[in-house]
Amino acid sequence: MDTGFSPYDPNGSDKEGDESRGPRLRDISFRMMVPNIITALAICAGLTGIRLAFEQRFELAVAMVLLAAFLDAIDGRVARLLKSSSKFGAQMDSLADIVNFGVAPALVLYAYLLDHVKSFGWIAAMIYAIAAALRLARFNVMEEEGVKASWQADYFVGIPAPGGAMMVLLPVYLGFLGVEPGTFFAYLATAYTLLIAFLLVSRVPVYSGKTLGQRIRRDLVFPLMLVIVLYVALLMTFTWETMTATTVLYLVSLPFGARAWRKRYGAHTAANKTE
Template identity: 60%
Template sequence: MWPFATYETSARRRSPRLREIPLRLILPNLVTVLSICAGLSGIRLAFEDRFEIAVALVLLAACLDALDGRLARMLKASSPFGAQMDSLADIMNFGVAPALVLYAFVLNSAGAFGWTAALVFAIACCLRLARFNVMLDDPDRPAWQNDYFVGVPAPAGALLVLMPVYLGLIGVPVNQTFGFISAAFTIFVALLLVSQLPVYSGKSSGMRVRRDLVLPLILAIVGYVALLFSYTWTTLALTAAAYFLMLPFSVRAYGRRAAQAEHETAVDEASGSAA
């Protein structure tokens, strides 16, 4: 008798005629498992003082974690099993792995306060992901609000919270003072995760690029990737700083959209009353 449980792609009972699972249904889950392996390996390497590779693996885990859902939709391989796996991987790769790598690099110099900051960030990431999953099932949420996250998304939080590591690898002295500053910064990022701050998602279905801007955009992306390979930690630090600078513009854009939606609703109600 085969000792392993049958792989189920849905909550429904498996058809007796379906004895084999198509490979395309397994690929997204395989990517999810690889992302967990990368995140856990990053933690191990961080505690072995191999921080450059550790951070690279944590960022790779975040990229793979963002890829698996898109791969599942592209291959039409979404399943309840894959959704549960993805949620668990998100907690590991966006919450636990960055917090432990950061603790091994600098937060341990802040003692109990540093460990508390790491715990707060990991728990905040769990809460952020749980809230995101609940909001996906909210039928009353206006469609235009799908262009915005509520709070900083977990992948961006992982990128931001590792800024002390980027600065340390650039050459900023890693001492006790830097440890306490990093712990306070970690708690600040954790608060951004669970806040009500509207953050532009970049997933607007109406996004278009003017034809005359296509080639400059491609060159800009190539230039960014080249800088990322040549000046990795400086580029990541500047990227995190640019994300922070983007947040006020996101809040202002959300306010304008909310005011516009409220005005349109008032006009519709007035028209309905007149009719």
């Protein structure tokens, strides 16, 4: 039946009579669908986290947000591994990030703590969610422009949305560790939420680690594996202590990443002037 709409094309180039168009619906392989399925599961995790928060099951709610972050971290890698990257998948992943790293953490934090200060907490939660959306939109635009030196790929402009979601939940981790979620703590958490929102939309260079580990010296392979296993073991055994320490270390590392950027940028600018 002719519906008047073009069939699904993962790369958005399905025009009548265009020989370069992508595969039609009947030709889409399961391999092409796998990354999108992972992204859909990440959205399910983020939305389930919101539901669990309103049911006062906060530990599971935070776990769902962290699971969404994990799924987000692997969907792009799976797409590249299976050679199934597509424009559709990129757009879906970006929209999923707004839910998982903007809306879900804001609502979980509000339900757990920020509602103690009523409107102030709600405003902070909204500002954080909007900042996450702005951060993702800016990232997409910068990726499309693609005009930057190769070394600049090692850095984000502002903290990434998954990192923001991990950090903004720090007051919740502290609550799980015994900090009383009272009014004073809620005001501190409100100010902290605004700080993370600012870091999302700031132009602070943040080390991305994208190229870290692409090539590893043979003598460092086993020690690195042991460190990873140790971190996962700590995360599974002392979950909230490990998440608190990870968040604090990430915050502490930001000035060092910015300083490294300035050094490399200065050297890059000086090299261009001498050419």
